Amino acid sequence: MDNLLSILLAVFLLVGIPAGKPASTGSSTPLSPSPASGVDYDNFDPIQELPPASHLPYRDLSVLKGRTIVVDAGHGGDNPGARGASGATEANNVLAIARFLQAELEKVGARVIMTRTGDEAPLGGRVDQLAARTLIANRSRADVFVSIHNDSNPDPNKSGPTTYYYGSESLARAIQGELVTALGAPDNGVMRRGFYVLKHTRMPAVLVEAGFITNPYDDLRLRHPVYQRRVAQGIVRGLARYFGG
Numbered sequence: 001m002d003n004l005l006s007i008l009l010a011v012f013l014l015v016g017i018p019a020g021k022p023a024s025t026g027s028s029t030p031l032s033p034s035p036a037s038g039v040d041y042d043n044f045d046p047i048q049e050l051p052p053a054s055h056l057p058y059r060d061l062s063v064l065k066g067r068t069i070v071v072d073a074g075h076g077g078d079n080p081g082a083r084g085a086s087g088a089t090e091a092n093n094v095l096a097i098a099r100f101l102q103a104e105l106e107k108v109g110a111r112v113i114m115t116r117t118g119d120e121a122p123l124g125g126r127v128d129q130l131a132a133r134t135l136i137a138n139r140s141r142a143d144v145f146v147s148i149h150n151d152s153n154p155d156p157n158k159s160g161p162t163t164y165y166y167g168s169e170s171l172a173r174a175i176q177g178e179l180v181t182a183l184g185a186p187d188n189g190v191m192r193r194g195f196y197v198l199k200h201t202r203m204p205a206v207l208v209e210a211g212f213i214t215n216p217y218d219d220l221r222l223r224h225p226v227y228q229r230r231v232a233q234g235i236v237r238g239l240a241r242y243f244g245g
């Protein structure tokens with residue numbers, strides 16, 4: 001499926017953007033959400049639309065002190081996840097976001113448990129990847145489980161974050177709201193889905209799709225360290241909101 005998406009996206013880029021020019025005129029399917037008007041793909045700055053950090057609404061991050069958070073970077077090892085047109089992989093993008101999330105959480109006194117810290121399967125691949133993630137979470141007695149992914153869609157116009165939950169809608173709403181604010185991104189809302197890691201973890205759990213790697217602009221955003229760090233900051237602010245901050 002990931003390969004098919006890559007091929008579809010490659011075909012779209014070749015056909016829709018001849019000679020690297022944007023399909024802004026004469027095309028029935030212009031890419032959107034395009035960046036600030038008049039900026040084409042070749043000149044796109046992945047972080048130009050980020051709201052200034054100093055303009056974000058106040059959140060009391062001290063409520064995170066002493067909380068235990070499982071940070072689950074999806075994929076890894078022989079499972080790279082989806083691949084963007086830029087060549088970036090979901091596994092690498094989400095690991096970078098997870099590391100920023102770990103740093104931001106530890107800065108405010110939270111205890112972080114990472115399901116993986118390198119390009120590897122959790123628990124060294126000794127058990128199924130999804131089972132390993134829930135095993136780590138459930139034996140940690142964590143307060144919250146946050147899984148991080150990049151979304152894929154055959155429609156390259158789909159963009160922005162989505163937060164999935166199974167039993168923890170309030171956690172999902174808090175994170176999605178803060179993420180959209182922190183990124184200045186389109187809001188795809190929260191959705192209830194029976195994903196394995198959401199169904200089999202015993203604590204409130206969410207799966208954050210930080211954006212669509214199949215959208216050419218999101219692809220460039222999701223691989224950019226400044227954007228990755230802002231995703232992490234949005235999640236931290238969402239967690240703070242959930243805990244009453």
Ligand SMILES: [Zn+2]
Binds near residue numbers: 075082090149
């Ligand atoms: Zn994924």
